[in-house]
Amino acid sequence: MTTLADIAKRLESIATAATIASRDLLTLDTNPVPAEWTHITKIDPEEEKQLPLLFPLYLQHTSALEVGGSKDVTGENTQQTLELVADRPAPAFQEPSGPAQVTNATRERAEFLALPEVLNGDAESLVGQLGAGIEHIEEEIAPTMLAEKLPIPLGDELESRLAGAATSWMIDEAIFEAYIIQNPDSAAAREANVDENDLLGPTAAKQRAMAAERHHESEIIYLEYSGTFGDEEAQDILAAIDEGVSWSRVWYGGGLDDRESAQAVVDAGADATVVGNIFHEIAAEEVEICADAAAALGPDADRAAVESWVDETVDIDGTSAASYLSTITSLSNPTSRAREYLIATIEAYLGLTALADELDGTVTDEISLSVALDEREELPGEVELSKVLLDDEQSFPHDLVAGLLAERFDIQADVPPVAHIGVEI
Template identity: 50%
Template structure:
């Protein structure tokens, strides 16, 4: 037996032993709630997005439509103001750049288990090619002296390719909404939607053969209801190491609880988070002539009791987070803070307040950190983005747009 073969068998045996031990060897943390932020230019963030994202466990950056390297980099720049892990879930290899790699906690590479061959193998091959041909050589170029021989550079680039792929987390996707953009990208049709038994079988392959850290049951913007519960329950019973995530149409506590009780380790919320910004647009338009720049929190709260009465998008998002005891009350306080800060920033943009007023507005927003230079820079980045939005047009809402123009 050759030495390489012996080594390969030892590594395989080590993996088997490790999987049998009563320890969690999954590199993806055991999260319960994740928020997905879409870099698409038409997607906006709530004004106080760092405050909302304090309630989630982690943030995923990715989308299926109108995503580019530029707006992906801008998204990561804005999310540097958030004190939660932020990872990258690219839908195309070109979305991964040197800047996103530096900013992301890790890269999550989707593998669609019920899509076309291109979605499973072709896209992955394109991603590996991009790592090997561009990203790994760029890493070597940046870190080794110019006089390093070419043969050494090639060897280092090959090692960097292996390292980058080893540190990526492969997500085994089961796409269950054939009418979604994700399904179109992956070649999933109505005939490819899986029942519980078939989903469980493919999850076993992902868990035990592909060793995917995550099996993601994705309904892409629609809530799967009882059908999704049965699929999640079957998948949960089939895996031993992989995390089971559910995403799609979550907009209430009951929705999130149903999926967690069915066996999902975590729920992923995207649209409900972005809808807060749409709600803010309407609130800001109504506040524009109704409230002065220096209105107190009490005055704002009284006004909001009529202007934003009833169920709100902010409460719907927070209701999906298990750790928020009273989503309605928490959302109410955040909306009061949001309008109060917006009024202060409006005054700064109009030139009727000093820079000290901007500092007070940033502090009120709860974005500024207590000391570290990185936290202060994140606060400044947030305030520039906010002022860019409010100063652009008298009719624009102060909801940060994920684009280079929004990050100034």
């Protein structure tokens, strides 16, 4: 007699055969990570890692946003960051460095979870964190989700089974990033216990990448140099990995801040480049530039005056904005784009400052703030942002201004978490 267990085994065998046939025989691209993602911007929820005022102008050129970090990251600030940047205008996914950073709210905002596993670290970095994460999902996230979805309680035993099934489903939907960490002085290396003896050459990296693809089914093989550029060593490793894998995406991260280095790793075999620090440095840089511009020009300066001041005062080629944009190898004229976005940022900052001064003393709560903004035909930064935002995100310029002014006037309002924006009004 054929049992349910027999049927289940047959179905699993059929599914396995179909996967092997599609990937190896038919060479179909079934990897859920889009092949067209060629540039990833890593955004750290840490409070000190802030965002440019008009960040969607820059993010219109990146393929996707990776939200996560290793220091002072919580479920709350991850949720805030995703709420602020997801689909404005690029899709965002979450890469947690600890189980508690994953919540139902972050799952709802993120395209998917990208779970890191370090191939050249210790056992804890390969499976320990994953085990803790699965436990967190099964004991915290899944029960909360079921409690919200189920119309009536079903009893402890059935709800426990449903939580287990939901956990398996969530893990199956997650993306696995197989990391090879090559900078032993980095925070990532310290967390994974990677030291000089654990660094890999091209052959060993290729073999571990092949194991990650075929055994762990890792959707991404991530060569990470964490703030330093791997140069020729990284290029040799990328070439070897690219030769060894066919289904996994090959990503490179570390020390990318110009066109030449980004193009070099792409030519070596990287499907996508990942940049992070240089993007956050735009925010720190524009705080100082906007303050200098306001002191030199005053709040009523027109565009011509702003353009003239920028051309006379700012070395665009040396800005973090130009460096970040130059890492996007498909983008022409990154320096001219950096100039354009910096001018728009200064104009928006001056306009916001003038608006705040005008409304000072007249806006006392969320309602009066909303009325004051609704009376305006155009808000600072609105025209520039509306051009790059998706159709269902067109309210964001208004919400951004409302959030910055609410923070200035210490008003409690339902607005985006603008504390992650670098400049203050």
